[in-house]
Amino acid sequence: MHDFKYVDGKLTCDQLAVDTLVKKHGTPLYIYSQHTLEDHYQKLDQALAPLDHQICFAMKANSNLAVMRTLANCGAGFDVVSEGELRRVLAAGGDPKKCVFAGVGKTEREIEYALKQGIYAFNVESEPELQRINRLAAKHDLVAPVAVRVNPNIDAHTHAKITTGTYENKFGIAFEEVAAVYARASKLKNLRLRGIQMHIGSQLTQVEPFRLAVEKMLPLVKKLAKKHSFEFFSIGGGIGIVYDKALESGAAAWWQTPAAKNIITPASYAAALVPLLKPLGLRILVEPGRFIVGNAGILVTRVEYVKRTGKKNFVIVDAAMNDLIRPAFYDSYHQIVPVAETAGALISSDVVGPICESGDCFAKERPLPRVDEGDYLVLMSAGAYGSVMGSNYNSRALTTEVLVNGRQSAAVRERQPLEIIWEAEGIPAWLTKTA
Numbered sequence: 351m352h353d354f355k356y357v358d359g360k361l362t363c364d365q366l367a368v369d370t371l372v373k374k375h376g377t378p379l380y381i382y383s384q385h386t387l388e389d390h391y392q393k394l395d396q397a398l399a400p401l402d403h404q405i406c407f408a409m410k411a412n413s414n415l416a417v418m419r420t421l422a423n424c425g426a427g428f429d430v431v432s433e434g435e436l437r438r439v440l441a442a443g444g445d446p447k448k449c450v451f452a453g454v455g456k457t458e459r460e461i462e463y464a465l466k467q468g469i470y471a472f473n474v475e476s477e478p479e480l481q482r483i484n485r486l487a488a489k490h491d492l493v494a495p496v497a498v499r500v501n502p503n504i505d506a507h508t509h510a511k512i513t514t515g516t517y518e519n520k521f522g523i524a525f526e527e528v529a530a531v532y533a534r535a536s537k538l539k540n541l542r543l544r545g546i547q548m549h550i551g552s553q554l555t556q557v558e559p560f561r562l563a564v565e566k567m568l569p570l571v572k573k574l575a576k577k578h579s580f581e582f583f584s585i586g587g588g589i590g591i592v593y594d595k596a597l598e599s600g601a602a603a604w605w606q607t608p609a610a611k612n613i614i615t616p617a618s619y620a621a622a623l624v625p626l627l628k629p630l631g632l633r634i635l636v637e638p639g640r641f642i643v644g645n646a647g648i649l650v651t652r653v654e655y656v657k658r659t660g661k662k663n664f665v666i667v668d669a670a671m672n673d674l675i676r677p678a679f680y681d682s683y684h685q686i687v688p689v690a691e692t693a694g695a696l697i698s699s700d701v702v703g704p705i706c707e708s709g710d711c712f713a714k715e716r717p718l719p720r721v722d723e724g725d726y727l728v729l730m731s732a733g734a735y736g737s738v739m740g741s742n743y744n745s746r747a748l749t750t751e752v753l754v755n756g757r758q759s760a761a762v763r764e765r766q767p768l769e770i771i772w773e774a775e776g777i778p779a780w781l782t783k784t785a
């Protein structure tokens with residue numbers, strides 16, 4: 351489900367050849383397909399059409415202004431987690447009234463800013479946070495719309511670092527305590543109990559955990575919705591994508607769980623959940639990030655050196671863990687393909703970046719076509735949690751991002767000039783005094 355394919359032996363994004371974009375913008379280079387973004391958004395939107403619903407794109411997955419604007423134009427609201435993200439919504443031309451604000455650590459300043467912007471709801475993760483929001487709303491003579499994030503204690507069967515719906519982690523309020531929390535919150539005068547929320551984890555490739563979580567939540571949601579006149583139920587994000595072609599045929603997934611089949615689609619997600627949710631008569635919010643943007647983006651990198659040791663074939667590329675941290679951080683799998691399609695035998699290769707850490711490795715012992723210095727490789731499915739998790743480690747610049755629309759393309763982020771990296775730093779006077 352994406353618009354990156356080979357045409358006459360050249361990888362293309364929509365109607366443009368990737369090598370043309372590389373010539374123009376250099377590498378490392380993120381390329382996003384506007385059509386894929388829109389297509390994913392619309393597929394989910396259509397699948398949920400039987401419900402009164404709102405898609406709030408989890409912009410933590412990709413907060414590039416052009417990506418956000420593409421989705422805002424489709425009708426998306428946003429799931430934000432910081433003041434910076436909410437300010438980005440405004441910068442991208444999004445609507446704060448379609449935004450929900452998540453996160454366990456909202457500061458006073460962030461809450462006040464979000465209140466003033468008139469966001470749709472705060473997804474609240476603790477009682478102290480409810481009290482803080484109530485106090486700040488009172489200070490500004492406002493009523494804050496809130497939803498309690500419920501931790502349904504359902505194992506999402508995903509990577510440990512991105513599972514969120516069990517009592518082992520810091521998120522939400524335990525299922526058993528939620529009713530009492532709402533009862534106490536209903537006494538706080540500057541809160542409007544607008545809805546209820548859950549999120550069980552990310553990169554869920556199966557529908558089953560979603561179905562189990564919604565089924566578990568239903569009686570509670572019904573009871574509380576009636577009591578507190580809820581308007582919405584947010585079922586969170588987490589719809590997984592296919593990173594590995596092999597996953598489609600049921601081989602091991604990227605987080606190395608056993609064979610996974612029946613990979614989730616908007617249709618199967620909706621088929622399982624719409625019949626459960628429809629009778630509630632509530633507005634349903636979803637907060638997908640990865641599903642919309644993951645396969646809509648690639649990272650192109652140049653081969654700098656090929657180093658053959660007795661044991662290994664190291665392909666040293668110009669992208670590094672500071673550009674795409676997922677393989678280093680989550681052992682995640684990204685398919686790697688050449689920009690110019692090549693025939694011939696595959697060579698078991700380690701694709702590594704230039705950073706002085708053994709973790710700076712995109713793939714180990716991956717069968718790849720023979721490549722040489724100056725060739726280009728592509729890390730597929732890099733649109734979600736790619737560029738946004740980029741850093742300046744090793745004083746490397748945040749890299750260029752390009753958006754493609756049919757035959758048009760535009761740099762939607764220019765490569766960061768190196769001086770900007772240390773622009774906010776300074777040397778105290780006592781260090782510069784000469785003896």
Ligand code: LLP
Pocket residue numbers: 408411429452512514549551552553554586587588589637638639640641676680734735
């Ligand atoms: N809603 C909440 C409350 C979340 O915490 C998240 C993701 C989402 C929605 C969106 O989840 P998605 O639809 O994208 O699965 N950096 C990791 C993923 C971290 C996810 C954090 N929360 C990765 O690269 O796999």
